[in-house]
Amino acid sequence: MKTPQDPLSLDFRIGEGLSRLAMAHRVDDWDRAKATGLNPTQLAILGLLERRGETGLGVKEIAAQLGVSQPTASDSINALERKEYVAKHPGMIDKRAVRVVLTTDGLAVIGQAGQENGLATEALAALDADEREDLLLTLIKMIRHLQETGAIPVQRMCVSCRYFAPFAHADAARPHHCKFVDAAFGQRELRIDCRDHVEADPSSRAATWDAFQTG
Ligand code: SF4
Structure with a gap:
């Protein structure tokens, strides 16, 4: 049986603190995503692609960067493609390796989501x-x-x-x-x-x- 963690240890309490901050971030993510009609994973994909420019990213890289499974990343990318917020292009070297890139509509959606004002910003103000x-x-x-x-x-x-x-x-x-x-x-x-x-x-x-x- 696994030894239970000591709730009074410093590491445990730091973990608790990080988890509370992560919760505040999740609330912010949902609020920003709600303003665009997307979910947080879909909005995070658009943000990630925005920072990669014309090169875009492969599905596997997107999944790894966001810490989600490849099927989850694929579902989100397909939903974004249907909305024409992303496009899929063949890879430069391997034509079968799809690159996902942001479209101009996708870029506009990131603008709609607004800046990162929310609970996390409030916490940093302390x-x-x-x-x-x-x-x-x-x-x-x-x-x-x-x-x-x-x-x-x-x-x-x-x-x-x-x-x-x-x-x-x-x-x-x-x-x-x-x-x-x-x-x-x-x-x-x-x-x-x-x-x-x-x-x-x-x-x-x-x-x-x-x-x-x-x-
Ligand atoms: S190019 Fe490299 S060193 Fe320069 S700001 Fe970006 S990450 Fe930092």
Whole structure:
């Protein structure tokens, strides 16, 4: 029999806290989706495709990025295709590998869903600027751990990007450098899902992370 978790342990209580925040996010997702006549998974697919531009994504990648099964992703994509919010194109190399791309109608629907105002934004309002920056760094560290252990796909974060040069500048406000846009940027601008991200190879990712951690 599995040992029950200790409800007084720090990890257990952090898990409870994260679950409450996830609940607030789910409420926000439903509210935004309701404004468009879609469900949260369908709206999340449109958002994901919007950040991938003309290249689009395959069904398998969409399922992996959203953490849903391939049949669930397929059903949602088919529903979006019937509404003409997405289109399917043959792959550039393998013609049988379908790429799903956002249409102009799909882009308009994302606009209807509105910005991310809701319970999650309200919760963040309780933090000052430094606390938000600390939270962002903590989230990046946790997400990176999941991706490096193979629990989730590599995310399009600066810390996994081949264009990221951490602490390349002496300027404390903007210490990092993005080689894609050739510009310095600060900790608060670190990206979680950047459309220009190009995945670095595992050894470069490890070296970049070490440099990022040691500052
Ligand atoms: S391309 Fe995007 S993910 Fe890569 S370093 Fe620049 S801002 Fe970060």
